[in-house]
Amino acid sequence: MTYQSVKLTRAGGVATLTITSKKGSMGPAFWQDVPHALADLGGARVLIVRGEEMFSAGLDVKASAASIGATLGDPVKFAAVVDEMHAAIEGLAALPIPVVAAVHGWCIGAGLELIAACDIRVCSADARFRLPEVLLGITADLGGLQRLPHVIGRGRAAYLALSAEPIDAATAERWGLVTEVLDTQGALFARADALAAHLASLPAKALEGTKRILHDDLPHAQSLADAVAWNARHMTAGGLGAALKK
Template identity: 75%
Template structure:
């Protein structure tokens, strides 16, 4: 399926959502197009999110200004505008399948908030990450300030958000924002595809249950009970025996 800002491709059980707008700018069309794209995943078992020119230049301020400007000073109207953006990012985070962000080039502002909602993040050596909203006189409000502390720690999240300064791929790996740095974009996309293929072969219910347990903001004991309840409902004797056979046990 092809839209003006995103393209959803498919290779077997792996889907790829590519940001196709110029420099990955996230304008009104992007936020409208993501939810129906996610609804079209069908039987996909893994989703890769990537950019075309580079990952994302962040919010397309020029295209978005006419939408936001009339709502300024009106909390309810402003919340309604931002709700469309939230629906796209929270919809991505809520997918029951693993989501891999493959980042090359710049990943700025809303783009960084977008990848923070993914499960796994890889990048190429040319990647740069920035959350510059404070320099624009605004507060990041698309989930990055809520998710980044859990990914990189509160201190490093504060450094990104309060200074607006970019970090390179090496720092992103050192901080834990990404788990792998590949030498080139081509190597990045190949690695993301190989990782997606590996995940697609794993039991989908186990992956979904693991995602739920990782994302649940519950006290320790309640989190344990949630994981136990999931296994009690979805684990099967046949599945367990097949897994043991696969390990040679």
């Protein structure tokens, strides 16, 4: 398919979803494109999410003003508009394959909420992260307030969300928002490609089960039982034997 605000490419088992809109802004077309792109992943083993000009300047407020403005004062209609945005980010989070976010430049608002839904995040030294919704008189409602506390801790998530202050790449790494900072954008994308290729070489069911257990918010005993049950269903003698011989 042809999309208006994203581009989907494939190299072996790795798919790359690139945000192509100006400054990576997320307008109505973006929220419509992403679910279709996710449905087009086919047999991809790993997905990389990245930007073109920068990662993302966040919600395109100007392009979204008409659709959102028409719902003000009507919670039901407003929820219907936001549900379309949720479908994109929640669909990304629900993928059974690993998702790697490669961030360069600004990652703002909805862009930050999107990468919080990814499994692994790496960035270049020029990356900047910000959750500025309070400056617009709104509360972040695309999953960032739910996911970021699990990623960086409640206090740091509260700082980002309440102060609307940006953080740089070094701070993002220190806080655990990203696992690695690369010197340049070129090095970032090379690292994301290499990491994705490595992940794509690993047993798919093992990755899927690991991701599922990591993200299921269940009591400890139930989570342990789920991990055991997953292995009971999917572990093979051949796969285990090959691993033991290494």
